[in-house]
Amino acid sequence: MLPIEQHNWFIRSSSFLTAVGRLGAQFQLPDSIPIPSNRPVLMAGNHRSFLDLIASQAALVRFGLSSHILVREDLVIKGLAGRYFRSIGCIAASAKRAAKAEAEAVAALKAGHLVAIMPEGRLVAPDDWVDGVGRGRPGVSRIAVAADAVVLPIGISGTNNVWPRGRAPRLQLPRPKVTVRVGALMEMESTDHQENTDRVMKAISDLLVA
Numbered sequence: 001m002l003p004i005e006q007h008n009w010f011i012r013s014s015s016f017l018t019a020v021g022r023l024g025a026q027f028q029l030p031d032s033i034p035i036p037s038n039r040p041v042l043m044a045g046n047h048r049s050f051l052d053l054i055a056s057q058a059a060l061v062r063f064g065l066s067s068h069i070l071v072r073e074d075l076v077i078k079g080l081a082g083r084y085f086r087s088i089g090c091i092a093a094s095a096k097r098a099a100k101a102e103a104e105a106v107a108a109l110k111a112g113h114l115v116a117i118m119p120e121g122r123l124v125a126p127d128d129w130v131d132g133v134g135r136g137r138p139g140v141s142r143i144a145v146a147a148d149a150v151v152l153p154i155g156i157s158g159t160n161n162v163w164p165r166g167r168a169p170r171l172q173l174p175r176p177k178v179t180v181r182v183g184a185l186m187e188m189e190s191t192d193h194q195e196n197t198d199r200v201m202k203a204i205s206d207l208l209v210a
Contacts, residue, residue, distance in 0.1 A: 002066045002089045002113060010066035010088045014057035021054040024171050025162045025178040029059050033152070033182055040109035040149035041185070043067065044140050046133045046204050047118035048126075049159035051169065051178065056116060056154065059180045067114040070101060089113075093121070102143050109147035117143070119197055123165045132157075132208040136201040138193035145188050151200055153183040155207025181207040 002010055021027065035041055045056060053069070060067055066088070073094035076085045091108070093101040105115045117140050124134035144151050158178040163169040183203050188196040 002068065006087070006089050007066045010057075011061050011064065013084070013088060014054075014061045014066075017054045018058040018061060021051065021058065021178075022175075024169055024175060025051070025055075025158070026175045027055065027058050028177055028179040029062050030180060030182045033059065033063050033065065034185055035065070035114070036150065036185065040112070040147050041114055041152050042105070042109060042140065042144045042147070042149045043114065043116040043152045043154055044119050044200050044204065045116070045154035045156050046201075046208070047120050047123055048156070049123065049163045049165060051159035051163040052118070052156050055156050055159055055178050055180050059154070059182075060114075065114060067116045068105065068108045069116045070105060070118070073097060073101075091115075093117075098139060102139055102146070105143045106147045109143070109149050115143070115149075119200060125165055126160070131202075131205040133201050133205045136197040138197045140200055141188050141193035141196035144196075145193070150185040150187060152185055153200055153203035153207060155179075155181045155183070155204050155209075157181075157209040177209075179209045181209070183207050 068089045070093040071090045073092040076092035091104045108115050119136035119140040120134040121137045128134050161176040190196050
């Protein structure tokens with residue numbers, strides 16, 4: 001977990017955002033999240049919508065969990081949104097600072113914190129989906145291997161129906177369902193980081209709801 005003060009702020013602010021998110025969506029959250037006591041955990045989910053972040057936070061706070069989340073660098077460094085993301089321990093990620101972001105994620109994992117990443121590295125348009133997901137980038141495997149972490153796949157479905165890519169969020173009745181499902185913990189078994197990443201993306205795809 002995050003340091004206690006930051007953890008408490010993560011829980012409070014995420015609970016508020018979850019309540020706001022429920023105005024536009026019916027969240028269907030997992031019944032449990034497997035967190036082993038003896039290994040770091042890197043959570044990996046798909047990315048269709050900006051609502052994915054709130055859906056992920058909703059699942060975490062249901063179990064009193066917080067996480068360092070890798071978020072697009074410009075969102076972390078700019079404006080009020082950036083101040084918020086930094087306040088809850090988000091890690092700025094971009095192509096130019098990939099090595100630094102991965103190092104920060106590894107350090108957080110080794111310190112006993114949860115870390116969350118969306119391996120696609122971008123909002124993926126439906127035209128680019130293969131079995132519901134985009135191509136994953138190998139950073140998820142590099143981070144997990146360097147930290148000796150297990151990867152927890154998370155499938156997030158329906159967020160794009162509430163907040164489509166490139167558009168404003170929309171209110172609809174009845175509210176669309178947004179489903180968050182978690183899979184089994186995964187070891188990174190190969191020395192090929194892309195091969196490991198492809199396995200993670202397949203596990204995420206298998207969790208999605210049509």
